[in-house]
Amino acid sequence: xxxxxxxxxxxxxxxxxxxxxxxxxxxxxxxxxxxxxxxxxxxxxxxxxxxxxxxxxxxxxxxxxxxxxxxxxxxxxxxxxxxxxxxxxxxxxxxxxxxxxxxxxxxxxxxxxxxxxxxxxxxxxxxxxxxxxxxxxxxxxxxxxxxxxxxxxxxxxxxxxxxxxxxxxxxxxxxxxxxxxxxxxxxxxxxxxxxxxxxxxxxxxxxxxxxxxxxxxxxxxxxxxxxxxxxxxxxxxxxxxxxxxxxxxxxxxxxxxxxxxxxxxxxxxxxxxxxxxxxxxxxxxxxxxxxxxxxxxxxxxxxxxxxxxxxxxxxxxxxxxxxxxxxxxxxxxxxxxxxxxxxxxxxxxxxxxxxxxxxxxxxxxxxxxxxxxxxxxxxxxxxxxxxxxxxxxxxxxxxxxxxxxxxxxxxxxxxxxxxxxxxxxxxxxxxxxxxxxxxxxxxxxxxxxxxxxxxxxxxxxxxxxxxxxxxxxxxxxxxxxxxxxxxxxxxxxxxxxxxxxxxxxxxxxxxxxxxxxxxxxxxxxxxxxxxxxxxxxxxxxxxxxxxxxxxxxxxxxxxxxxxxxxxxxxxxxxxxxxxxxxxxxxxxxxxxxxxxxxxxxxxxxxxxxxxxxxxxxxxxxxxxxxxxxxxxxxxxxxxxxxxxxxxxxxxxxxxxxxxxxxxxxxxxxxxxxxxxxxxxxxxxxxxxxxxxxxxxxxxxxxxxxxxxxxxxxxxxxxxxxxxxxxxxxxxxxxxxxxxxxxxxxxxxxxxxxxxxxxxxxxxxxxxxxxxxxxxxxxxxxxxxxxxxxxxxxxxxxxxxxxxxxxxxxxxxxxxxxxxxxxxxxxxxxxxxxxxxxxxxxxxxxxxxxxxxxxxxxxxxxxxxxxxxxxxxxxxxxxxxxxxxxxxxxxxxxxxxxxxxxxxxxxxxxxxxxxxxxxxxxxxxxxxxxxxxxxxxxxxxxxxxxx
Ligand SMILES: *[C@@H]1O[C@H](CO)[C@@H](O)[C@H](O)[C@H]1NC(C)=O
Ligand SMILES: *[C@@H]1O[C@H](CO)[C@@H](O)[C@H](O)[C@H]1NC(C)=O
Ligand SMILES: *[C@@H]1O[C@H](CO)[C@@H](O)[C@H](O)[C@H]1NC(C)=O
Ligand SMILES: *[C@@H]1O[C@H](CO)[C@@H](O)[C@H](O)[C@H]1NC(C)=O
Ligand SMILES: *[C@@H]1O[C@H](CO)[C@@H](O)[C@H](O)[C@H]1NC(C)=O
Ligand SMILES: [Zn+2]
Numbered sequence: 037x038x039x040x041x042x043x044x045x046x047x048x049x050x051x052x053x054x055x056x057x058x059x060x061x062x063x064x065x066x067x068x069x070x071x072x073x074x075x076x077x078x079x080x081x082x083x084x085x086x087x088x089x090x091x092x093x094x095x096x097x098x099x100x101x102x103x104x105x106x107x108x109x110x111x112x113x114x115x116x117x118x119x120x121x122x123x124x125x126x127x128x129x130x131x132x133x134x135x136x137x138x139x140x141x142x143x144x145x146x147x148x149x150x151x152x153x154x155x156x157x158x159x160x161x162x163x164x165x166x167x168x169x170x171x172x173x174x175x176x177x178x179x180x181x182x183x184x185x186x187x188x189x190x191x192x193x194x195x196x197x198x199x200x201x202x203x204x205x206x207x208x209x210x211x212x213x214x215x216x217x218x219x220x221x222x223x224x225x226x227x228x229x230x231x232x233x234x235x236x237x238x239x240x241x242x243x244x245x246x247x248x249x250x251x252x253x254x255x256x257x258x259x260x261x262x263x264x265x266x267x268x269x270x271x272x273x274x275x276x277x278x279x280x281x282x283x284x285x286x287x288x289x290x291x292x293x294x295x296x297x298x299x300x301x302x303x304x305x306x307x308x309x310x311x312x313x314x315x316x317x318x319x320x321x322x323x324x325x326x327x328x329x330x331x332x333x334x335x336x337x338x339x340x341x342x343x344x345x346x347x348x349x350x351x352x353x354x355x356x357x358x359x360x361x362x363x364x365x366x367x368x369x370x371x372x373x374x375x376x377x378x379x380x381x382x383x384x385x386x387x388x389x390x391x392x393x394x395x396x397x398x399x400x401x402x403x404x405x406x407x408x409x410x411x412x413x414x415x416x417x418x419x420x421x422x423x424x425x426x427x428x429x430x431x432x433x434x435x436x437x438x439x440x441x442x443x444x445x446x447x448x449x450x451x452x453x454x455x456x457x458x459x460x461x462x463x464x465x466x467x468x469x470x471x472x473x474x475x476x477x478x479x480x481x482x483x484x485x486x487x488x489x490x491x492x493x494x495x496x497x498x499x500x501x502x503x504x505x506x507x508x509x510x511x512x513x514x515x516x517x518x519x520x521x522x523x524x525x526x527x528x529x530x531x532x533x534x535x536x537x538x539x540x541x542x543x544x545x546x547x548x549x550x551x552x553x554x555x556x557x558x559x560x561x562x563x564x565x566x567x568x569x570x571x572x573x574x575x576x577x578x579x580x581x582x583x584x585x586x587x588x589x590x591x592x593x594x595x596x597x598x599x600x601x602x603x604x605x606x607x608x609x610x611x612x613x614x615x616x617x618x619x620x621x622x623x624x625x626x627x628x629x630x631x632x633x634x635x636x637x638x639x640x641x642x643x644x645x646x647x648x649x650x651x652x653x654x655x656x657x658x659x660x661x662x663x664x665x666x667x668x669x670x671x672x673x674x675x676x677x678x679x680x681x682x683x684x685x686x687x688x689x690x691x692x693x694x695x696x697x698x699x700x701x702x703x704x705x706x707x708x709x710x711x712x713x714x715x716x717x718x719x720x721x722x723x724x725x726x727x728x729x730x731x732x733x734x735x736x737x738x739x740x741x742x743x744x745x746x747x748x749x750x751x752x753x754x755x756x757x758x759x760x761x762x763x764x765x766x767x768x769x770x771x772x773x774x775x776x777x778x779x780x781x782x783x784x785x786x787x788x789x790x791x792x793x794x795x796x797x798x799x800x801x802x803x804x805x806x807x808x809x810x811x812x813x814x815x816x817x818x819x820x821x822x823x824x825x826x827x828x829x830x831x832x833x834x835x836x837x838x839x840x841x842x843x844x845x846x847x848x849x850x851x852x853x854x855x856x857x858x859x860x861x862x863x864x865x866x867x868x869x870x871x872x873x874x875x876x877x878x879x880x881x882x883x884x885x886x887x888x889x890x891x892x893x894x895x896x897x898x899x900x901x902x903x904x905x906x907x908x909x910x911x912x913x914x915x916x917x918x919x920x921x922x923x924x925x926x927x928x929x930x931x932x933x934x935x936x937x938x939x940x941x942x943x944x945x946x947x948x949x950x951x952x953x954x955x956x957x958x959x960x961x962x963x964x965x966x967x968x969x970x971x972x973x974x975x976x977x978x979x980x981x982x
Contacts, residue, residue: 096149098182098485099250103143103195106248106255108295110136113244114262114288115232117210117219119310127230129210129219135245136203137255138165143195148202151239152177152185152246154216159205160187165198181486183239185246204246212370214871216243217306220370222327223834229327231267231309233368233383235376238426238494239487241301251300251422252533260292263308270307270325272296272380274361296379297359298531300422305378307366319344321358326367329834330390338391338401339365339408342447346409349446350439353519354416356526363415365389365408369836370871372911375407377414377436384411385871386836396837397805398758398765402444402451409443410436421529426490427479428536430564433494434477434502437461438510441503451762457507458642458672459712463679465500466647469568470588470683473952477501477564478536492913492948504645505563511643512601512616513547513554521546521556536564559599559616563645570598571647571689572617576636576654579629582621586647588959590687600646604638606630607661607668612640630654635661641672647680649689655681662701674705675713682717686959692967696974702741706748708763711770721971723922724964726884730972736979738778745771746783754786756803765805772806776813787813795825807838811845823854831867843872847879847886855886859893863900870904874911878918890919891931898939913949920953924960932957 112135116128139148148162162171171189178184185204193200210219210232217234234244242249261269265280265287273294281288296304309325314336316322322343324336343365351357360380367389375384387400388407396404417435444453468474475497484490510518521543525534528542540557547554563569571586585594600617604627613627630636635657638648650658658677661668669677678698685695699714718738725731749768752759759765775783791814794800802810815822823846830842846858861867862876881890894901894915902912920932936950 100149100151100248100253101145103145104139104141104148104193106137106253107140107199108138108256108258109247110258111245112260112262113217113306115210115217115308117230117232118264119231119267120227120229130207131210131217132207133245134203134205135247136201137247139200139202141193141195141198141200144192145195146189146192148187148189150185150187150202150246151183151242151249152206153183153240153242155206155208155243155246157185157204157206157246159203161203162187162189163201163203165200181488183242206246208243212865212870214370214372216240220368222369224327224329229310231307231311234304234306235372235383236304237302237376238490239302241304247301249301251302251426252424254298254300254422254531254533256298257296257304258293259306260290261306261308262288262290265289267308267310270364270366270381272299272303272305272378299379299419303377303379303419305381305383307381307383311366314340316340316344319347321361322347322363322365324365324389326386326390327369330367335390335392336367339389339404342405343408343412345447346412346443349443350412350416353442354526355523356416356530358415359420370869372871375411377411377418379415379419382411387840390836392835392837395804395835397807398762400837402453405444405448406440410440413439413443416526420531421526422533424533424535425481425484426493427481427484429493430477430498430502431534431536431539433499434506437499437503438506455672455709457503458675459709461500462504462642462645463713463716465496465504466569466645466683468496469501470586471952471955472587472589473948473955474567476567477505501645508601508643508645509560513543513552517546517550517552518543520549562598566596566598567594568596569646570600571649571684572600572602572638573649574628574636574638574654575651576628576630577651579624579626580622581617581625581628582623583617584620586687588683588686590689598646601644602638603640603643604636605640607635633657637669637673639676641670642676647683649680649684655690655694659697659701666701666705671707671709674707674710678710678713679717686963692970693974696971699741700978703744706745706767708767708770711745711767715770715774724924724960725971728968730968730975733972733975733979735778737975738774739780740979742771742774742778743780746775746780753806756801758803758805769805769809773809776809784813784817788817790814791818791822795822808841808844811841812848815845816848816850820851820854823849823851843868843876844879847876847883850885852885852889855880855883855889859889863897874915874918877915881919881921887922894919895935916949916953920957923953923957924964926961929954929957929961
């Protein structure tokens with residue numbers, strides 16, 4: 037969800053272990069127990085003679101006290117909105133509700149703390165379950181981020197595991213803020229339609245009902261929804277009863293659901309809509325819901341099939357059945373994140389669930405498959421076993437990300453997605469993790485307190501480094517041992533909470549059972565508790581090897597060492613050799629030496645989360661090999677050599693010319709991974725130099741390099757036919773996009789004519805895969821007419837996928853006044869949906885013509901943007917990140933610092949993003965100063981067509 041990173045110097049983890057496991061199993065026994073109590077009341081507890089007054093400690097600041105635990109909730113919610121208001125009914129955006137929660141008191145107290153946010157709490161009662169007396173003396177809401185609803189009691193509650201009932205009644209507003217219970221809209225039959233949807237993670241269940249809103253406070257939930265006739269209510273568990281009633285002359289439906297499993301509040305979900313569903317053909321537990329038009333058009337079919345296949349695969353893989361009776365997945369027209377794994381009711385953006393034949397591209401399809409596989413993996417990792425506290429949220433997200441690749445691979449084996457993991461997750465994690473502002477995977481529990489600190493953890497370290505490190509471990513231990521350990525972990529902790537040390541213990545059991553000698557915790561703590569990752573330096577002549585903390589600013593590196601599994605190969609030899617490097621070094625190890633012209637390549641298939649540097653001789657031999665016969669090096673490692681060389685150059689560990697030299701052989705390479713790796717790295721050069729004289733020679737070089745690739749795909753491109761392999765389809769997009777954006781005439785002409793055909797005949801024959809690229813090129817090369825045409829198509833399109841492609845393409849114009857107008861549109865949710873505003877502004881900033889416009893706009897509208905989008909915290913971080921990408925001058929740095937001074941302290945979250953932007957800008961300034969002349973010379977020399 038989020039993108040923001042930070043550092044923590046504290047490496048040791050001190051965790052307060054909660055004794056919540058003690059309440060496991062209580063839920064089902066509770067009814068019996070209460071009945072027994074009533075029939076045969078136990079003798080009252082002895083009067084406490086201690087002189088201690090209650091509450092004993094100071095009031096809590098952010099975390100709930102551990103004196104009472106929820107066991108079971110009964111919640112009534114009544115949203116008043118109509119899904120399809122007729123012209124005479126008045127739409128109403130409020131909900132009312134009440135909640136009864138049975139709590140168990142484990143520590144004597146005179147107060148109860150719950151959490152409640154933006155709700156009008158109209159009544160609070162605490163019942164003694166024996167006497168039935170109301171114990172409330174007073175209650176009050178705390179200001180600030182704790183969102184505490186503090187209830188002071190007339191009498192103390194005894195910590196002898198006795199039960200009480202807390203009742204609250206409340207009212208709330210259905211806003212379009214994409215959090216809690218909120219309203220989303222769409223168009224059907226030319227009329228506006230409404231639905232209520234929910235997003236609780238991480239801390240917004242408290243916006244829907246007062247609750248104990250911490251992941252370890254698991255409980256059972258009995259949910260009843262009272263909703264307008266003609267709408268369907270869905271929640272986590274199966275429908276129990278549906279009754280039609282009349283209230284004040286209006287028709288309502290009372291939908292009651294079965295009790296849920298024992299679960300965390302952040303996984304609760306609710307939708308009330310006029311949606312239709314599609315049953316999965318092979319699994320009657322699964323339904324896919326969306327707008328009726330979309331379901332009728334068959335857009336839910338792919339997701340329905342895929343979810344069934346993935347769920348079955350996981351059940352076999354984890355040897356643990358999906359524990360719920362049903363699984364609904366719903367496409368919500370307004371949705372902040374990509375999707376949310378709510379137990380039994382997974383919610384998605386439309387573009388992450390609805391596959392539209394002929395409109396959606398291959399990459400849309402991969403995205404949909406990946407998101408489904410990610411959310412379904414969470415049904416085990418996160419939902420069944422939950423992290424104790426948010427500091428370990430990487431256990432949730434790292435596992436879901438890692439297993440999503442296995443899940444996709446199971447249903448689409450010909451896509452080879454595990455190879456793509458290298459580009460999509462490993463490479464991006466390595467990039468942010470090389471900044472000073474990065475943070476360790478696992479933060480100390482005490483460092484993570486407030487909702488904004490929690491939200492900030494949803495970044496690429498948590499997702500992508502989490503996945504990369506698990507993949508490294510799986511490769512190191514062997515997949516079967518790894519999976520056995522994972523199965524132990526699920527068995528031991530299901531319906532409960534775990535911390536990362538529990539995971540190491542379960543994996544160690546599997547290692548021991550296989551008679552292996554690996555020390556899981558010893559190795560893994562170097563990757564999870566320490567910030568960053570190492571660069572391994574190998575000298576093939578002296579056979580010496582060493583490791584150091586890799587940072588772009590190498591002067592600030594920490595004195596750390598990792599346990600690094602190194603897999604390596606040497607030219608002409610088929611064997612893959614292994615070493616576990618623990619020493620900082622340099623130490624001589626024979627395995628790292630070569631003889632004669634032999635080259636050595638480390639981190640084969642890049643299963644390790646680190647970079648590799650070599651002595652110059654070895655670098656040169658590797659480059660020579662690429663020039664003479666590139667097949668000798670696997671595509672992933674061709675991509676790795678490029679990525680490592682570019683990043684080592686940024687850290688000044690190798691010359692920038694060596695990095696650029698790794699791209700020369702691409703003239704002969706048609707594989708996607710090396711190309712994508714090069715393009716991602718060259719993007720940095722484009723951002724740094726597209727406002728300078730370097731840009732001309734650089735474009736000439738890119739033209740020269742991409743021309744063979746463009747020609748390789750020309751038949752496909754011109755005849756609108758689709759290459760067979762998944763990665764070929766991707767590389768065709770790269771070929772067209774690089775060719776068009778660097779001014780290759782035949783590419784631009786093709787884009788213009790295809791787009792013109794659409795304008796003239798109103799028939800769009802542009803292949804789905806190439807739509808984004810071709811729309812973008814045509815609009816960039818076009819005038820107002822093209823832009824207006826695309827804008828009109830954007831507004832009238834009913835397909836979310838098509839809208840996304842057009843929304844991007846509209847940012848490609850070079851006309852300043854059009855870009856300025858487009859920026860203004862992002863403030864109007866009727867034009868650009870709130871969920872899309874930040875990415876639209878970032879698209880505009882990415883365009884060199886829009887860079888300074890976007891930055892001025894963000895500064896001018898800052899108050900409005902933070903007010904309106906404050907709830908989607910992670911998006912504000914992404915906004916700062918996006919609009920400052922190109923910053924590389926002293927003037928821009930001054931502006932950024934001034935902006936931080938004026939606004940940063942107000943909010944914790946953009947401040948982290950601002951710090952990161954400042955660090956990056958400082959590094960950019962220095963880098964441009966040091967490298968501009970060298971880079972200019974290099975591009976001049978290499979762009980010459982001999
Ligand atoms: C929820 O339902 C279960 C099963 O019917 C019941 O045992 C439990 O007491 C209910 N919880 C509340 C708070 O009413
Ligand atoms: C509501 O009003 C619109 C335009 O005013 C009209 O086209 C539509 O038929 C009306 N719908 C109903 C249900 O009366
Ligand atoms: C809670 O709300 C439901 C639905 O409005 C209502 O039927 C019930 O009486 C309420 N419970 C209490 C104790 O007020
Ligand atoms: C909450 O209370 C405030 C102040 O009384 C009122 O203005 C607001 O409308 C109430 N909100 C809801 C949803 O009832
Ligand atoms: C690198 O870090 C040092 C020490 O913190 C700092 O003085 C220097 O400015 C940084 N260099 C760059 C390029 O950011
Ligand atoms: Zn996730």
